[in-house]
Amino acid sequence: MANLLIVDDEREVGNFLAHLLGGRGYHVTVVYSGKDFFAELEKKQYQLAMIDVRLPDTNGLEILKRLKKIQPACKSIIMTGFSMVQTAIEAIKLGANDYIEKPFDDIDQLEHSIEEMLKNDLTHGQNEINEIASKLDFVVGESEQMRHLLTMAFKIAKKNINVLLEGETGTGKEVFARFIHEASVRQEQPFIGVNCGALSETLLESELFGHEKGSFTGAIQMRKGLFEIASQGTLFLDEVAEASPQIQVKLLRILETREFMRVGSERPLRTNARIIAASHVNLEQAVRAKSFREDLLYRLNVVKLQIPPLRSRKEDIVHLINFLLAKQPDRQIKFTDEAITLLMNYDWPGNIRELANVVTRATTLSEGETDLVTPQYLPQHLQEQKEKKKVFTLQLEHPSRKNHRMLKPSKNSEFEQYVNGWVYDLLKFWQSDEIEFEVVSQHIKQFEATVGQSFMRKALRETLGNRKEAAAVLKISERKLRYLLNEKGG
Template identity: 40%
Template sequence: MSAPDKPSVLVVDDKENMLKLFSRILGDAYAVTTAADGERALGLLASREFDVVVTDIQMPGADGFAVLREVKRRWPATEVVLVTAYASIPKAVEAMREGAYDYLAKPFDPDEVALVVARALEQRRQRREAEGLKQQLAAAPDFHGLLGTSAAMRQTCALLTQGAARDFTVLLTGETGTGKELAARAVHAESPRKGRPFVAVNCGALPAELVESELFGHAKGAFTGATVAKAGLFEEAHGGTLFLDEAGDLPLAMQVKLNRALQEKEVRRVGTTQPINVDVRVVAATHRDLQAEVSAGRFREDLYYRLNVFTVRMPALRERREDIPLLAMHFLAKAGRPLEGFTPEALRTLTAYAWPGNVRQLENAVARAVAVAPGPRIRPEDLPPELSPSSSGGGPLPAESLAKMPYREAVDSARDAVSREYLVALMQEFGGNVTHAAERAGMERESLHRLLKRYGVRSDDFKRSE
């Protein structure tokens, strides 16, 4: 009797010598059951699932097509290998369109039989793993878009829930790409203000001369171009939540005015002296170490203490590696292409990488893999080259890889020393097209122009001749 832990293979053929041949080839590695015709195979399939079914096509009565259809109807995860004479190969190809895994053309080599069955079993295993991940993903808690079952994420979501219940300022810290905006939206959704506006602004993307107008509004004629009066974001968020992303990038002069607005709960539009009362709950986020910024004189201490009422640090992706397969499947499902999942090697590559750009970088990596994968599963070679084992240590990425990342992620990965190299790589990739480069970098076109000027990089030098 075969060992119970061996994979099960059903061999169906109306010739006894073929059944004996398959049993001899496969018997050592697999638990082989034989059926002398299609009708007996259908009877076995009515009550039992096999890992692989190897069936001849040409048989009296129920042929290989009937066996294939019954397998796929009753046991869709079972892989089917067809056996056919050379002249009937077109029929085997047709059967593969109906769900067969592969075919063996007579005469065949015993090693070929063992190889095809082993591949069929590997396909079944990978499909079951993918289905298991899909089931885990469906059952995983989704905290307003924040996915993960790791202890780090459970603790983070618990803290966000606690902070949401109290109507005070929340400060979200952590590396770029860790999901701070999702966390801010979760705080709003869990708070008593959930039915009121949620207004988000990236402070780092606002030109210094327009920050005050954007936050507090302006009167008609307050400055050139102010043809009408405009309410600021504080007024838009009245009664709700204002999310100040990258608050650590605010100019010092604006920090003074923001601190006063938070203290007095009122704002003054640019060009007026009339205070406007605002009822706003502020959630601020930054990838910077604000205490270090205070010590360096780049961030006001009084504003730091006003923001640092309830702090939640968003964990880096490398600190919750067990969430990576679930997140990867989530992003695969969002990509809109019906792939089955990832090969085990691809999942190992994803899990081993240090992810300097965190969840955002993982999403981009999966989107890229979906675009290039021939299917049905994403392989390691479909992933971005920087994810190769030689790049998994988490150190700075080479300049030619930096152009694949938004600017802030590149700077986080390799600090300011590579800013110029990043910009050069970006210009090279897009042939000096600042608009397309700004979209890739995740910043406004004007902001990219300022960076290019600061580092002496001329976009015209990279323009491609027609």
Template identity: 40%
Template sequence: MMKHILIVDDEESIRQSLEGILKDEGFKTTFAANGEQCLQIINVEDPDLILLDIWMPGIDGLETLKRIKQTRPHQLVVMMSGHGTIETAIKATRLGAFDFIEKPLSLEKVLLSIENALKIGQLVAENNALKEKLARDYQMIGESQAIKKLKEQIKVAAPSSGWVLITGENGTGKELVARAIHQQSGRSDKPFVEVNCAAIPEELIESELFGHEKGSFTGATAARRGKFDQANGGTLFLDEIGDMSLKTQAKILRILQEHKFERVGGNRTIEVDVRVIAATNKVLTEEIKNGNFREDLYFRLNVLPFVVPSLRHRKEDIPLLCNHFLHFFCSKESRENKTISAEAQQCMQAYDWPGNVRELKNLIERLVIMTPGTEIKPSDLPQDISNIATTGHLSVTLVEDLPDSYKEAKEIFEEQFLIEKLKKNSWNISRTAEEIGLERSNLHRKIKYYQINPD
């Protein structure tokens, strides 16, 4: 597409000269004789670049530049002047000018400045497009009270500098919360660096986090910056921090306290300004009791605690999530848009989703690829989901001889209810107690009373 350049100069000879040069180079040109005309033109047109003279009648070029930037902060502007001084050039640059060219104009300098400015403009546009795509890919979908509350907590906590600890089951979207906190913080224009602590071998995690010097170990053929170094000024997201060794936890604690570290094999102290956001699917208070997690590190990280709700606690969001993933995967796979029947939707809302949003997303991708028609029906769903509509949430055993008393019937149901909930929470007592609204000690007593044991 032909690039559009607006030429603003009170000298007609310069406007005509620039017009001839730029048209020969394949540009579309528009003219303005003063600052007022320039401002009127950009209200109705969208030039890719403005060549703006400084000395003009009426409002001068610097004032015109200031007004342009107030309404169009990303507009590319190259200033021109036959009375240029270093002070004027500095002022123009501070106001947002890309470049400053002295008159009499050199053809080579004008074209080089335009070329460089348009390259930068293209990079900025691509960067903004990538940021928008990233924001869409990592947006939090849902209108349930649980999600609304979580979004409000993020809005309040994000602008602060406090460290964050995010807890929740696998697949609930802890990374989405971390990214939302970063995007709404004062560090949003700085790096967001993610580390999956569970995926890095123990012998490599120190090098991954802190970096290493050349020759510090076999295979270290060059010095390397670690994740803390890369995240300087921004946010470091430590995912699955509950899987980190006690040795590494001690070093993380030191960095949080002192804001400095040394690379593996090095002796130079490196200072960093990093906001740490940690996440885990484990109950860290239990890990502390079992000697697997440092209590002092827990209290350091747990300044701003966030709990991401499981999908079974916000089932009203399932239709929104389904539609979002359907649109995403139909576009990605270049498939015809699909819909989910009301019956299939009911099955999906009745299911408890032990894998949470990640499980739902994976299922929708599979259905988009494998379902031959445009409507997804219960018969297209996995059997454990399609059967939910008829079996219900609990598989309550029917007995031929009903119990004589209400107390006995209640105990039969309670025992089966507790077994089902414990299974779905992988026999994690703390998580089960939280889900069903029961004190942990009370749940322990009931497990002992009914003599419930893992299968």
């Protein structure tokens, strides 16, 4: 059976867990301080550690960091009081597998959680994440940032805590909220969403809390509100920053007491709905601007997940395009390399939503003409990136330098020639009377891409084409090397 390590300065808790888990056949060791914990780690391998947040000589987060360094395969559960949930969330971010609140209310659930955690390896958890994402048409892609965020969301999904999603418009906050719902114990219950900025104050109040018959003109019958309908499920409050001050007050009350009243009623009702709120604006800045209540932010922001913009996860663009094209099974559509390059070089202020619109536009315009999407089917502002690059090349051409831009440095002399030529270009442009910053930025990006290719090719030559060894030489992951080679054409 597995070796379990309990770290808690309360001897009653340690003795209780040793008796409970020892009775299940586990080999349990109990220590009461950080010093004893560090000594115990040197003696044998553990499969699970249960760590209290507060200890006399250290704290649970420091112990967790040390555990991950010395025995990275050991799974971990943080034990905390309700008032320290934020610390537990920090532990999840540091790699803890779960957290439990003391006192332990449901012993059967605790035993089940430990059994499942020891039975299932990390691959099982990742497979479950991928299955839920696939069910929701959630494209995970290659981005380490997004994968880490999904793992975090998966871990906190089973906890009955509120979640705040922040991210730019079009990043997929509602899909993320649905992922949390599907990964939770509420998955069989309703998931209901409402955009707080799309309705007037009166309509939003009626939508959220319901109304009694005759409570206002047009209320011809009683109507349940979303807090009542989603009482055992999840209520997604999109663009919560757009809610009026009056609605914010009522949201605060319902989060504090779990009670609300329908419009026109004097009878309080209770709700157990889990709240996932989302905003494209930074709510902390909104609090400073006096447009959002600080006490409401504290209630919503038990866990905050920041959804990254598409420009910071460009390695996922090809995956997203392929997913969108797969929705048209009657056509074998493909984007040319030149079209893909334009899409990869764009910053996507409208994020995934904008990308979806561009792909839909391109496939619609090309229908009946071709199944190969070239740059001519892309919006004009994307095509103009290419034209600016051409103008820039013409402006900086110099007869004495020949075609150094066409050069792919493979030797020291060629690399030096390329770098010198690039510096010549930049200085020449610096001396020009007209400056187009966008053009200069493109020049820098081109230099960065070419130099990056050169270092990757150098590492591959030195390792005889072994990508794993080349990645180690470059001190990057093999996945990142593969992405860079595919994206940059190295």
